[in-house]
Amino acid sequence: MFNGDFFTFLKPKNELEKIPADKSTEDSKPYIPDALWVNCPKCKRMILATDLDDNSRVCTQCNHHFRITARQRLEMICDKDSFVEADGDMVSKNIIGFPDYNRKLAAAKNRSGENESVITGVCTINGYKTVIFVMDPSFMMGSMGTVTGEKITRAFEYATENKMPVVAFTLSGGARMQEGILSLMQMAKTSGAVKRHSDAGLLYITVLTDPTTGGVTASFAMEGDIILSEPGALIGFAGPRVIEQTIRQKLPKDFQTAEFLRDKGFVDAVVDRRKMKDTLAKLLSLHNIEKAAVDEQPAEKEIESDESI
Amino acid sequence: MRAFDKVTAARSADRLTASDFIQALFGDSFFELHGDRCYADDKAVKAGIATIGNMPVTVIGLDKGKNTKERLEKNFGSAHPEGYRKALRLMKQAEKFRRPVLCFVDTSGAFCGIGAEERGQGQAIAENLMEMMTLKTPVLSIVIGEGGSGGALALAVANEVWMLENAVYSVISAEGCASILWKDPAKTADAAQCLRLTANDLFTMDVIERIIREPKSVESPLFDSLRNLIANTFEKYLAMSDEELLNNRYERFRKYGRTTKVFTFDEDESETEQK
């Protein structure tokens, strides 16, 4: 459970992380470096790290939205102490015997402090009860394996059963190739769970964050009743490099940004991170969503864990 | 054959295409229908209505084309969003008349390009996955050549998925996998092996229900038994209530990842028997 202790997620928390990660590789470094100053990749200016944290990790100079971990996102969106995690103990295995996958999983766990690329659970947002899931850039760039798909599917099934809305923050490079075709199958599985939730008359809001591509774009990310995005986020089916290689020409400057998708009709609104929580609460308030009594927080329900995983 | 030999066979230019399968199975009974009613007619998707005996079926195929002119017209079987929307339109039409849907999958993947992204390639595939899951009519998909990732899955959310013995079905191409993971195109054959993309391996993982012996020409007598098998399969699913039919399809996909079972694969490289 997330207690609002901002940096606990950087610490190792289960024994699988005792597998030594290769220190020479990028994926073994902590995702958020412990530095006083941060260089903005967009405007190239130096920002004081504490200023960045105070500004929801949005550049104080140019409004660039830095990538944040799933735990940081939950901290920004959920009412204090309201988030209850589900299925946090589910871990991936090397189900098709793919070379090097065990080491990659161990490194991803070490780096992110998470067991998988998505965190699911229930929370309140300005009092409105909702199921929420958030994908994590520090765990294999949000890649979707079978456990990712399973956790998301279970979140939707729980929401359907309990007549709750779902709020999703998507972030993914796509399906996880180390689990072969079974990763691809997660696209159909999650889409089926979204459809049943939708057919039950329930609300699903997706927030596309940087980057949302591949199999996640081609499944639950694009299936929301309302689709929001953060400014400047890269959103697409194929990645820009793959497209450039295929068509052998340079892509237009703002191609595949959140703003581009909005203008092409695929995103309802681009919302600044600092207004995201209030925006979600407003949208929830328009859909007859149950509001927790103030003394009822944190949410009392916990999703039951399945012993089969 | 080794996995990469299967990849090569699945891509071979003299392999039977979706058009060939439609011709061989349905002959003159096939009536082609065009367009997505929104933007265009994507020729990478060949679709229409045909009959098996007295049973009308909606047939939708990702079609690579037989010669250079056709292949260019059909974009080598890589559909744009309008191709997936055309397929969905005709599936919805089939549902209206409770007409079974037969899909042929043969594509290296959904097209990657500016127009495809502008018109929502991801959204088009996502919508097919969602809508096919609750289509109230039987759906059968056969991977006849290449089953390339999401672009293949967009026609394969079915009650059953079959594969020809030399077809492949994968989350990513062997080349893509080798270049992303190992930055080394020379490892393509290794990647093909690791991805477990052959009909045998997919059967082991319960991703397909049948492996189909490969007809080498449109005249092959194997098409008669295939036609019978298709008709019998549709009869079986037509006898189900809507609820049974949709639960069958949901559970078919719901089971992947319910447990983290580690698979062991049969490394026998001999020719497969029809299962």
Ligand SMILES: [Zn+2]
């Ligand atoms: Zn900046």
